[in-house]
Amino acid sequence: MKWNKVLAMTCAAAMTTGMFATTAFAEETYDHEAIEKEDDITITMMVSGTAYENDFETEQLPALIKEKWPNVTLEVTKLPDDNYYTSLKTKLASGECPDIILTQPMYAGQNSCYALAEAGYLAPLNDLECVQGREDLASVTYEGDIVTATAGVSILGCYYNKDMFAEVGIEGVPQTWDEFLEACQKLQDAGIQPIVMGDKDQYVLQFGLYQLAANEIYSQNPDFDTQLREGEASFTDEGTWDKVLEMYKTLYDKKYIDASKSLGYGASQAITDFIDGKAAMTFDGSFNAAALTAEGAGGAFERGYFPIPGTNGVYTATCLSAGYSIYSESEYVDECKQIIDYWMDGKSDVWKAHLGTGRIIASYGEGAEETPNYELFKPFVELLNEGKGFYWANQAWPAGTETEMEALFSEMVGGQGTEIEDITQGMQDKFEDLLDE
Template sequence: MELKNAVAGSLLATCMFSLSTQAATELEVSSWKGAGAEVANFPLIIERFEEKYPDIKVKLNYMARNDMVTSIPARMQAGNPPDVVMVDAEFILHWGGNGQLMPLNDQAYVERVQPHLKRFLGLGDDIYYSMLQVSGMGVYVNDDLFRQAGVESYPNTIDELVGACKAFNDKGIQPLLMAANNGGWTPYVYFLAMALADSDTPNPTRIDDFVSGEKKFADDQAMKNAFEGFRAMINADCFDPMVSAGTDPWSVALTTFQSGRVAMLPQGMWNITPFSNDQLPENFSLHPFPVINGSKPVVMDYNGPGWAIPKDSGQVEAAKKWIDFWMTDENLKEYLTADTSITTLQGGTSGVPSLAAPYEDARTAGQVVTFPVGSIPADLGAEMPHDITSFMLDPDQDYNAILARWDKLVEKELN
């Protein structure tokens, strides 16, 4: 009798466990972060989520971002997408524009996002994703080389930069590296920082006015001044155009800065962690870009990835819980600390160390422009870095012709 009761109890427990397992919701999340070299505290955050929602089991489907370009649209077209997918501005433009994402306007997290970032969360009036982070670009400074050259403060303007370059050169120190190989990325970023900052508190949507045709590149004095700023930097030997043009920004430029062979390097915030881990250079800091149109330096925001829900998601309610869970400061700060980036939440906690305080102070003061990823026509986006690098190598050319060519590309796109 006792054996029968034990067997019956065991069978009942097995059945209850089976029913419990069947009742659990599996939430498939596709992401290019969370594994590999970008673990970014995902295991901790997923564990917390599953503790709060024990009826939801997260299935993290990690893949490279480039692989998502083909695999996710194929699944969307088949009507079997992941329940949640990581997106960025480019994916929002394509998938949101094609009606493949669910609008999230009514979700509570939207009111937690910093007001000036809300316009980047979707298309038109539709909100499609929860932006997790803001990264950005600025200028890394070797603090020891600044002291050696007697440069007591970071230059806020191009005029101040020209003076600092003389001090560096007099001491045999290379002031700046404008690494332009492999796409002309660094000159493009530096130029945009100068050109889009038309005042000490620039309009972060200024680039949209050029893309819409409301403003003309060829008529804009701030754009012209940016070219003049490049000329002034070259004439002051702030950087060697030929050396810079042959230097890869993602490899050689980084090791050049780490080895102490250059005082300043324009690069992304994401390099803080590897520089700190290597303890090279020994003393460094991250600063905003000197300006040509004003007196206060500017940082360049790079709006980061976030979560979206495909319109055919099979677990919409669980997906919304996932997004809302991430968009609370308690959880998001774990990700931001691991990924060394800035919070998108009002009053949220960023994951940026004190060495980037000059960068964050400028951003907080509104001295910020936005890198136009996903917001300019493809032809223009390809032409601008090429033209800016070309001007860097030949600063005597007429930049008005370059600006007029950009206007023609915009007209072509609009027509």
């Protein structure tokens, strides 16, 4: 199963009109020998995250670029997320932005590629060789220009304990919402906690809600978020987010997720409970696969990973990962393009080093199918091949809409009197306020 074929049918399958128009490539190409024409130069790069031993961005990447081009020094700064956002905003405002920056697809986060492209901060990347022929880049394409180069996807799904499923007689994985609820009940009746979540870190609420939204909203109307921005749809529309929220609330009402525990648990505590065998399932992303497949205090058991099914079939919440953009006012735009093209050509030493970190699910290139935990991701790959993949909902919203949803949902399951209609109205009000800013 080839990943380049798979990703051609991912998020872009859902993005057919409006801001999700398909990519238009520029005819002109950049100078592919720009670096060779330079004397010694320094390229600056800034990314978010925490550096670790033999860190890819701060250690491996600069060394490999120096090996390829001895006249290039790549200086990489890696900052915690909040510091990154603050620093990026300051540097953009001062005109002293690094040459290469980390950006998120669509409107996700404070470094969203759409917002930065709209402000004129990002150079078009249509002429990069590594983007040619790819049809999965709609969520990093702004008004016909690719503005972020990315090589992978991120998946949301349900990790589960296969041994516990077998113990209570659950065969295979649920294919409908009713089957999923039946599986939860079987586990609960056997004295097993069906699902553990770390809702104290409210962002984890997105892990389940976006999966249900893929099933219940985007499978029926891929243009829902475009219509939101154009005022033709609303979070309060009947049968959309009210349905998704009600379905997710059911898991708390039936104590398949125990709110009395989850609201006091952080994300890392939920992961620990799952790997320790204290619950049969947890909703989480491909980005946490290493932690969720580690052996815990409960001993070894076989893990699986499946998309939460809906009432209309099974779809997957899968999005393009964060990627790399070039500052439009950089002195070295073509040189940066050379670096990114080499990095993401699917075969270079930089590509192999990046893939070797195990931190990306590659969408193409050599070694992609040897991605760590590939077998876990296979069910999602099969859905993507069928065109049943949709981006994470918050990527299309102004940053802050999702936090309103999380806060209000937490109030509801925490027994503070908040109702479904309060959440959808709150989301709509916040969405409109943020659009007006």
